[in-house]
Amino acid sequence: MNLLKNKAKIGMLVSLVAVMVMTGCSKDASSSAEETLGSQVHHEIIGIDPGAGLMKQTAQSIKDYDLKDWKLVEGSSAAMTAALDKAYKDKKPIIVTGWTPHWMFAKYDLKYLNDPKGVFGKDEQIHTIVRNNLKKEAPSAYTMLDRFEWTPEEMAVVMSAIAEGKKPEEAAANWVKDNASKVDGWVKDLSQDKGKKLKLAYVAWDSEIASTNVVKTVLEDKLGYKVEMLQVEAGPMWAGISDGSADALVAAWLPTTHKDYFDKFAGKFEDLGPNLNGTKLGVVVPTYMNIDSIADLNTK
Incomplete structure (x- = not known):
């Protein structure tokens, strides 16, 4: 009788342990599934230079989507694309800030994460901005800048050439x-x-490096100007046009990315309108990653 009781107790104990193990495994698997993406990328979104409007919008998206464990890593466009290249070659997950036009969309198979809250706004344009009185003091440059307009596909040719190793001025x-x-x-x-001197301000985005070098080449080779390029962050770029220490820029992303600067310096510059249509900004991942929305970062 005791033997039967002991066997029954042992059987119940084994069953109980099995249930606990299975339950524990289930919880661990569920927890692992929820934390896999975040832990693999260290809960980091790889960004660019801290002064970029894209960084401000991405930081806002972290707040709006309540991504409490996530952080935005400051760096540069070059550092971001280097990190993307390394991860892509190894088919590892990575999350970056991105924009189009950009050569990385031609080189890699990428996708924007959906933005249901609309943090990044609608598609933008790139505008040409000049200092006040440029029309009077350098009329040929003013008119050329006013006429300057090209397509994302044309810009991509220059960006791709630079990405493949050509110097920006050569491309x-x-x-x-x-x-x-x-x-x-x-x-x-x-x-x-x-011989007349001009200063073009720009931010170190691949798109702006391409456009500013093209404009510089045309102003020098076709109209005889001596052009200096001033690489700065977004704030100083707009400030330079507004105080006259720079003459023009072809790198104003509007109406969203540079809205704060556009409003801050209103009246101290002239907007010549868009030189390129069809831009986009957002959070970008390789298409091999199983994630479709910024909101998913909270659950994967």
Whole structure:
């Protein structure tokens, strides 16, 4: 009788342990599934330079989507793409700040995470901004800048050439040569201003490096200006145009990314309108990652 009782107790104990193990495993698996993506990327979104409007919007998205465990890593465009390249080659997860036009969308298979809260706004335009009185003091440059307009596909040609190792000025010169008819439209009937100095301000985004070098090449080779390029962060870029220490920029992302600067310096510059349509900003991942929305970062 005692033997039967002991066997019954042992059987119940074994069953209880099995249930506990299975329950524990289930909880661990569930917890692991929820934490896998965050832990693999150290709960980091790889960003660019801290002064960029894209960084401000990404920081806001972390707040709006209540991503309490996540952090935005400051760096540069070059550091971001280097991290993306390394992760992509190893098919590892990575989350970055991204924008188009950008050569990385041609080189890698990427996707924007959906933004149901609309933190990053709608598609934007890139505008040309000049200092007040530029039209009077450098009319040929003013008119050329006013006429300057190209497509994301055209910009991508220059960006890709730079990404493949060409110097920005070389990539720009090649594009200007290969697109002579378009460039001629920008400078048609304009007089030369040989030796007159101009300063172009820009931020170190791949898109702005491409556009500013193209404009510099045209102003120098077609109109005779001596152009200096000033690489700065977004705030100083707008401040430079507003106080006259810089003459122009072709790198104003509007109406969202640079809205604060546009409003802050209103009246101290002239907006010549968009030079490129069809831009986009947001949080970007490789398509091999099983995630579709910024909101999913809270659950994966």
